[in-house]
Amino acid sequence: MVGWEAIAGMFGKNAGTEDLEAFYPVRPECKADIPKTRFRPRAGKTLSARRWHAAFSEDGHLDIAKVLRRIQRGGIHPSIKGLVWEFLLGCFDPNSSFEDRNQLRQQRRERYGMWKTECQNMVPVIGSGKFITTPIITDDGQPIEDGGWHVTSAVADKKVAQWMLSLHQIGLDVVRTDRALTFYENETNQAKLWDVLAIYSWVDDDIGYVQGMNDICSPMVILLENEADAFWCFERAMRKLRENFRCSTNSIGVQSQLSTLSQVIRTVDPKLHQHLEDLDGGEYLFAFRMLMVLFRREFSFIDALYLWETQIGSR
Structure with a gap:
């Protein structure tokens, strides 16, 4: 782990794009295709x-007002983004102690482990x-024998069947997620994203998985090494954004935002x-994706994170 002195030394000068790319390296062949940071x-x-x-105070209480002022002025350095985001997203109460948070973190990891x-x-x-990109059951719940990962018998439970039907779509979206970043050249990292999304879709009985959630979840997986911690950050983010993904035959989740725009x-x-x-274009449907996934695909990865943290910090 980098020591505090070494990290502080990074701020002896203004860090450039090259310094940031050391934290979120881009595949050389993709650099010309992504938005400029x-x-x-x-x-x-x-x-x-x-x-x-x-x-932080000696026992761990966080002066969140001071932190938010700093974030509004200049964002968060990449070396600590994951730690700060846990507070911005509401995973931890700034008034809690180090001991309180350690206990809560352990409880959450255990709960995630049970769901997993x-x-x-x-x-x-x-x-x-590993993860899957092909269906494992048919629409009527029958197992699909493909020589790979499959279920052994017909699925009668409606919730289970609906969840299983979504798993290959999650896999297809995972393959497309932030593919310019070298982080996702590693199949294990792709599988980590798939696991978090698959488990979230199982836990969320109401909405489940909807395309675009992968764009929201990806930064959590990249910023937080522990999978359970990434899950809980994503879960907190979805509490704020889940209505974006609620769609029916009569309305889309971001309809009110499009109207406001x-x-x-x-x-x-x-x-x-x-x-x-x-x-x-008066209904502004062209902005549907922009609003749904908070400009993740319009901006570079680094700029999107900066936009998110300044917006979250202002609420």
């Missing part, structure tokens, strides 16, 4: 490891370091709004 950590403004460490075992008993590939543009730039109306 604009965020730069700034000495004296970005939340550094040293200032983060200094924001439950899912693994139904689909053994979970937790194996339309009203804002109509007010601040009537000519642009009229132009969009003329192009039959």
Whole structure:
């Protein structure tokens, strides 16, 4: 682990894009295809490891107001993003102690382990370091024999069947997730993302898995080494965003946000709004993906994280 002195030394100068890419390296062949990163950590403004460490009292209480002010001024240095995000997303109460958080973290890891075992008993590939991209049961619950990972008998339980039907779609989305990052060249890391999404879809009886959740979950998996900790960060993020993914035959989850965007543009730039109306874009459906996954695919990975943490920190 990098020591506090070494990390603090990174802030002797303003870190450039090259420094950030050391934390989130991009595959050489993909560099020309991803959006240019604009965020730069700034000495004296970005939340550094040293200032983060200094924001805790002796028993572990966090001066969250001081931390949020720093984040608003310059974001969070990559070396501590995962630790800070656990507080921003509400995994931990800033007024808790080190001991309180250690106990809670252990309880959550155990609970995640129980859910994972439950899912693994139904689909053994979970937790194996592998994942699936083809269906394992038919729409009527019959097992599909493909010589790979499959269930051994027909599935009658509606919840179980619905969950199993979603697993290969999660796998297909995992393959497409942040594929420019070298992190996901490793199949084990892809499987980690698949496990978290598969288990979340089992636990969330209401919405389950919807395409786009992979874009929300990926940063948690990259920032937090422990899979259970990544799951709980994702679970907290989904508490704030889950309505984005609620769709029916009559409405889409971000419909209200699209309506708000339309009203804002109509007010601040009537000519642009009229132009969009003329192009039959007045319902702003072109912004559906942008709002649903919080600009993950419009910005570089680094810039998207910066946008997220400044927005979360302002709420």
